[in-house]
Amino acid sequence: MSVRLIVRMFSELCITVGALIVLFVVYVLFWTGVKAADATEGQIDTLRDRWAQGTVSAPVPHTSPTAAPPAPEAYRDGKPFAMLYIPRFGKGWEWPVLENTEVRTLQKGLGHYAGTARLGARGNFAVAGHRRTYGDPFKDFPKLRPGDALVLTDGATWFTYRIDKKPYRTVPSDIGVIDPVPRKSGFDGPGRYLTLTTCDPEWGSSHRLIAWAHLDATQPVTDGKPAAFHS
Template sequence: MLVVAGVAALGWIGWQYVGTNWVSARKHAAIVDRLERGWSDGEAEVHVDEGTAGAIVRIPRFGDDYAVPVLEGTSDDALAAGFGHLEGTAGPGEVGNYALAGHRVTHGEPLRDMPDLEVGDRVVVETATTTYTYELVTAGDALTVPASSGWVLDPLPTNPDAGGVEPPQGAGQRLLTLTTCSELFHTDDRLVAFAELVSSSPRRGR
């Protein structure tokens, strides 16, 4: 019985760290393809089994083929299919804070290499009509907060700790915030990186 239990445990671990990534990678690609086809047909967003998708994130530091869809909300299904757009935060390119959450391990691991991000790295967000380019103003490993730290999702995140990491302060900021687990395994803390909009242009292919 102990051997059976051990095999079952190893199988579960293998599924979590290999199987879910394989499944989610296929979901990412399928939803990106569905979005691009939908945009060509005049749809602003598409509805898939995991939720509603309306944008694609590309992070050049993570490779030319990095393309992860953004789904509305942060349900388990949404986060297994791409980035989750946190409810109540701004949309792409809008004044305020476009806040995205993504897994660092399992389920496609879109932010596994978050600590490698550096100030000045680009985060490109494509919608049906527009390509928004953000530049990181904080590094991927510069800020760790408890999961309960809601200030990072504010329209203008202001660190309650004097001198702490935060985006530039000023009215009318158009920000993007990335959040993920601070460790590869179980943790109650989050890594957070802030970026600001530097350009927008009509999406190529429109």
């Protein structure tokens, strides 16, 4: 085999590999975003249609002073049940929250850790989201600061949580960050908490970034948007 032929084959191989790399980058940077935009809009439309029809899951009224109130309807696996807004990330930032943190779920929006508290309830309402790819929902995660508002709605109530400290970096095995009382956050007793988690570094997954918040206020959606949208 001549040197010229070897050089030609090597050049063609480099071109092929380069083309594959370019296609992969386009897929990661562009196509996953397109897929996420379509999927996310679909989840948002589903929520808004449900709320417009008055089918928000809420406790059934009861009149007996001795009977325990009925349990709220369970979140449906893989289905949206709330919207999250983070003013720090911009006026147009809005993402649906779905039940569970499976790969296919996080391709449609944010995922609620099954087994953690319900929205607004006592305990720790924990949510995961992609840092990059599939819409880059938590791209600006490191910008979160103490006092920032995290505003959610289930269609009937607005829930405003407030960030307590700058994002905390840890390893994926540190599951204590979503405990009912996440003590590494500085919380030392039962309360109504919220935890956000995402990957770190920005294009990797060797670590996790965590943000903790506490429930600051609630109000009916009929009262309009909370002031936290402007804080």
